[in-house]
Amino acid sequence: MSTGSESTRLSAAQFQQFERDGYLVVRGLAPEPLRARMLEVAQAHVAAALPPVEYEADVRYPGAPSSHDAPGGRTVRRLLQACARDPAYREWATSPVLAAPLAQMLGAGIELSQAHHNCVMTKDPRYSSVTNWHRDIRYWSFERPELVSVWLALGRERYENGCLLVLPGSHAMDFAPSLLDSAQFLRSDVEANRELLARETAVELDPGDVLFFHCRLFHAAGHNQTDETKFSVVHTYHAADNRPLDGTRSAAVPDIPL
Numbered sequence: 001m002s003t004g005s006e007s008t009r010l011s012a013a014q015f016q017q018f019e020r021d022g023y024l025v026v027r028g029l030a031p032e033p034l035r036a037r038m039l040e041v042a043q044a045h046v047a048a049a050l051p052p053v054e055y056e057a058d059v060r061y062p063g064a065p066s067s068h069d070a071p072g073g074r075t076v077r078r079l080l081q082a083c084a085r086d087p088a089y090r091e092w093a094t095s096p097v098l099a100a101p102l103a104q105m106l107g108a109g110i111e112l113s114q115a116h117h118n119c120v121m122t123k124d125p126r127y128s129s130v131t132n133w134h135r136d137i138r139y140w141s142f143e144r145p146e147l148v149s150v151w152l153a154l155g156r157e158r159y160e161n162g163c164l165l166v167l168p169g170s171h172a173m174d175f176a177p178s179l180l181d182s183a184q185f186l187r188s189d190v191e192a193n194r195e196l197l198a199r200e201t202a203v204e205l206d207p208g209d210v211l212f213f214h215c216r217l218f219h220a221a222g223h224n225q226t227d228e229t230k231f232s233v234v235h236t237y238h239a240a241d242n243r244p245l246d247g248t249r250s251a252a253v254p255d256i257p258l
């Protein structure tokens, strides 16, 4: 699956699955030497806390340390600006193996947003917070809410180490404001959300597997309960005719055409 764009075009069944569920897993999509290189760089950059990084204390998620000086407060949660960090990340993010499926999902002229995600997400076993149910589009500003993120597992991702959880089909649903909290997280204390929350599906990945997911898909993640750090690379894409809105954070960094 990793030698050229034609070989990575989605089958009709895969495309329909993405349209229906709002996400799709493609196994073994990343070339092995590139995956190994990205993991090696990520481990070194986390060990050195090489800037720009986001710390656990910065996310303010449930279970996060209350300040940088609290125990675990300087645990790296995200290595930001992945494409500028090492050529391996840019090679992966602009790879033809991604261009083909993304064009099927989004249309012609795929561009990589450097403003959103574009990071290595890490989950430390000692200090890892919980990410509640959210859709990424809530803080992004584009002409249309049509973006797809590509989540690459650099190592094994299981429920136990805090893999991504998704609510299949939620990308196609609309939500009354009362079903969301003030930060637009899906409320789990509301009866009307119960049926949807029962759809929770753990996206378990092996090294090199990729999850494509729509920017309107509700997703969440738990603690890392193992004794090894989890590393995932995440990038976000849109079609060339779906522009980031001028003056917003989404337009602050140039996009990269694939």
Ligand SMILES: O=C(O)CCC(=O)C(=O)O
Residues within 6 Å of the ligand: 121, 123, 130, 131, 136, 162, 163, 164, 219, 220, 221, 222
């Ligand atoms: O905690 C996680 O791994 C999930 C992160 C996430 O969903 C996000 O940053 O949008």
